[in-house]
Amino acid sequence: MLKRRKTVITVLVVLIVGLGLVSVGPMLYSLIMGPGVTAGELNADSAEPPSTEMDGEWVVTAGDGVNPTAVGFTFNEILPAEKKVTSGATTDVSGQASVSDSTLTDGEIVVEMDNLTTDNDRRDVNVRMKILHTDEFPTATFTLSDPVDLSGIPEDGTPGEVDLTGDLTIHGVTNEVSAPFQVLRDGEKVILAGDILFNRLDFNVESPDFVAAKIAEEGEVNILLSLEKEN
Template identity: 50%
Template sequence: MEKRRKSVVITMIIAIVVLALFALGLVLYQLFTAPGIKTEEIDASKAKPATTDIDGVWEVVYGSAPNHSSVGFTFKESLPAEDKITSGSTTHVTGQATVKNKELVSARIVVDMTKVSTDVEKRDINVRNKIFKTEQYPEATFEVDKVTDLSMVGDDAQVAEVKIPGTLTIKGKSQKVDPTFKVVRDQDKILLSSTIRINRNDFGVESPEFVAAQIAEEGDVNVLLSMEKQ
């Protein structure tokens, strides 16, 4: 009888351990395989003709769905069992742009890196604390370098493509970039989006040793901005 009782107890302990390992496996699988939250391109399918002149001082606003202002990243990762793509983003974006005589004469966009989020909380903490070190570098910025012609951006709600050179700063390190933005004027707003190709090593963005996945050196900074005139 005693042996049978011990056998039942041992079986229950084994079952509990197996279930615990299974649950841990599901958590780890989600942590390293969930695709994250990506900043998408502008959706101009419902854009309407402009109702205000393009000249003036424009400010980043939250905007309306699906064109909420958002900035994030997308990188490929290699795991022992598969390759995947992971994204993170934040809607905590501020900034201004000044347009004179249909030329972009200045612009500065600021991203709150402490608010960057994927769809996994534990991964968010690692991304902020270990990869971007947001306590030391809480902001990333993009600042326009030279005057850019915007005459091709019409008032007819049609998407134009504009190359806007600037300086991208992440983790306190700055690099010149030359992204092409999709731009459309939608009533009283200007909507812009771009995918900026970067090498994370240029910005000191290193993969922590404890992360099982091998993160690609090259990836994208995804930008979507909704702006209103002040």
């Protein structure tokens, strides 16, 4: 199944700054104190050798308790007295990938930005409406741009690594991105996990003037995807 693949992740990138931006003063500070919600990391502890061929049509599924599908972001925010990490994520992710002759030929992933969550309801609303403007840009997408040889992924329940390159669209802006990803063949599933480094300003994502905390320009899009063959 997925082996050297630059696979689908659209990931999204759900990203960008879900951090403080709320109102002002003490209220704002209290709203950005939590560490947020993160997409998980790949877990291969209970993985089994693959039980299906890699070639075919694959779709993103919800996954399971070990490797649940999620896409999110991680950023540093700088408060008056400290520097901290904040993150957000969503499980509302869809996508597909096509593999032929052990080569990933195309793939796309779509992230529903309206369902991005951190660890604070009020912050969630502000991130969506004031930063990501999800009413105007409700989805983020990643579309594979180059075929990927998948022949190097292990078949013994351990992960391999591939470089993924594609077009990432966030906030209505598209940029080409590349990043290394882990790929795990686990029974009838393929698990993909990795982090895409990005600059939010490249996607016209600005921090509102009323936000007390400074949001770092550089951040990560965190991706964990579970894929299964389409019936």
